[in-house]
Amino acid sequence: RKEVEQDPGPFNVPEGATVAFNCTYSNSASQSFFWYRQDCRKEPKLLMSVYSSGNEDGRFTAQLNRASQYISLLIRDSKLSDSATYLCVVNIGTGGFKTIFGAGTRLFVKA
Amino acid sequence: DGGITQSPKYLFRKEGQNVTLSCEQNLNHDAMYWYRQDPGQGLRLIYYSQIVNDFQKGDIAEGYSVSREKKESFPLTVTSAQKNPTAFYLCASSNLRTGKNTEAFFGQGTRLTVV
Numbered sequence: 181r182k183e184v185e186q187d188p189g190p191f192n193v194p195e196g197a198t199v200a201f202n203c204t205y206s207n208s209a210s211q212s213f214f215w216y217r218q219d220c221r222k223e224p225k226l227l228m229s230v231y232s233s234g235n236e237d238g239r240f241t242a243q244l245n246r247a248s249q250y251i252s253l254l255i256r257d258s259k260l261s262d263s264a265t266y267l268c269v270v271n272i273g274t275g276g277f278k279t280i281f282g283a284g285t286r287l288f289v290k291a
Numbered sequence: 292d293g294g295i296t297q298s299p300k301y302l303f304r305k306e307g308q309n310v311t312l313s314c315e316q317n318l319n320h321d322a323m324y325w326y327r328q329d330p331g332q333g334l335r336l337i338y339y340s341q342i343v344n345d346f347q348k349g350d351i352a353e354g355y356s357v358s359r360e361k362k363e364s365f366p367l368t369v370t371s372a373q374k375n376p377t378a379f380y381l382c383a384s385s386n387l388r389t390g391k392n393t394e395a396f397f398g399q400g401t402r403l404t405v406v
Contacts, residue, residue, distance in 0.1 A: 211393075212393050214394050214395075221379075222399075222400075223381055223398065223399050223400050224334070224381070224397055225397070226394045226395075229394060267333065267334070269395070271385075271393055277341070277385060277387050277393060278336075278339060278347075279324055279336075279339070279383065279395050281326070281333055281336075282333060283332065283334075284333045
C-alpha cells in the first residue's frame with residue numbers, strides 16, 4: 181500500500197464549479213500535511229498547509245481528519261488558471277521528517 | 292534571496308556514464324531530498340538526508356548515490372547501474388522542527404535524458 185494515495189483524475193470541470201480532492205495516508209506517525217500545486221514541466225509549489233482545525237485561503241479550503249487519516253482540498257469558483265496537478269504531501273516523523281508526496285490529481289478547468 | 296538551486300537544468304548522458312546533479316540551498320534547512328518524476332507520474336523519493344554526513348534510501352534508491360558533506364549541498368549521482376535514468380529530477384529542502392514552517396521548498400529541477 182502506498183504511504184500517500186490520491187485519486188489521479190483527471191477532473192474536468194467548467195469554470196465556476198466547485199471541485200474536491202481527497203487524499204489518504206497510511207502512517208500514523210504523520211505529523212504535518214500540505215497541498216502543493218504543480219504546473220506542467222515545473223517544480224511543485226506550496227499551495228497551503230493543512231491544520232487540524234481546517235483552514236481556508238480564499239477559494240481554497242483544506243481539511244484534516246486524523247482519525248480516518250484523510251486530507252481534503254476544496255476549490256470553489258474554479259478558474260482556468262487553477263488547471264494543474266494537485267499533490268497531497270505528508271511529513272512522517274521518524275526522528276526527523278521524511279516528506280512523502282502523493283502521485284497527484286490532475287485538474288482541467290474549461291471555459 | 293534565499294532559495295534552492297539545481298543545476299544543470301538540462302543534462303544529456305550517454306549510456307554507461309555516471310552523471311552528478313547539483314543541489315544547493317541557502318535556507319539553512321536541515322533536511323534535503325531527491326525525487327524522480329516520470330511523465331504523467333507523481334514524485335518518487337530517491338534519497339533523503341536529515342543531517343550532515345547522514346542519509347537514508349527512499350523508495351527507488353537503486354542505481355543512485357548521494358553525499359551530504361555540507362548542510363547546504365546534497366548532490367545526486369546517477370550511476371550506470373540505473374537502467375532507466377531519463378526523468379525529471381527534483382531536489383527539495385525543509386526544516387526539521389515540529390509545528391509550522393516545515394513545508395518542502397523545491398529547486399527548478401533537472402531534466403536528464405539518456406542519448
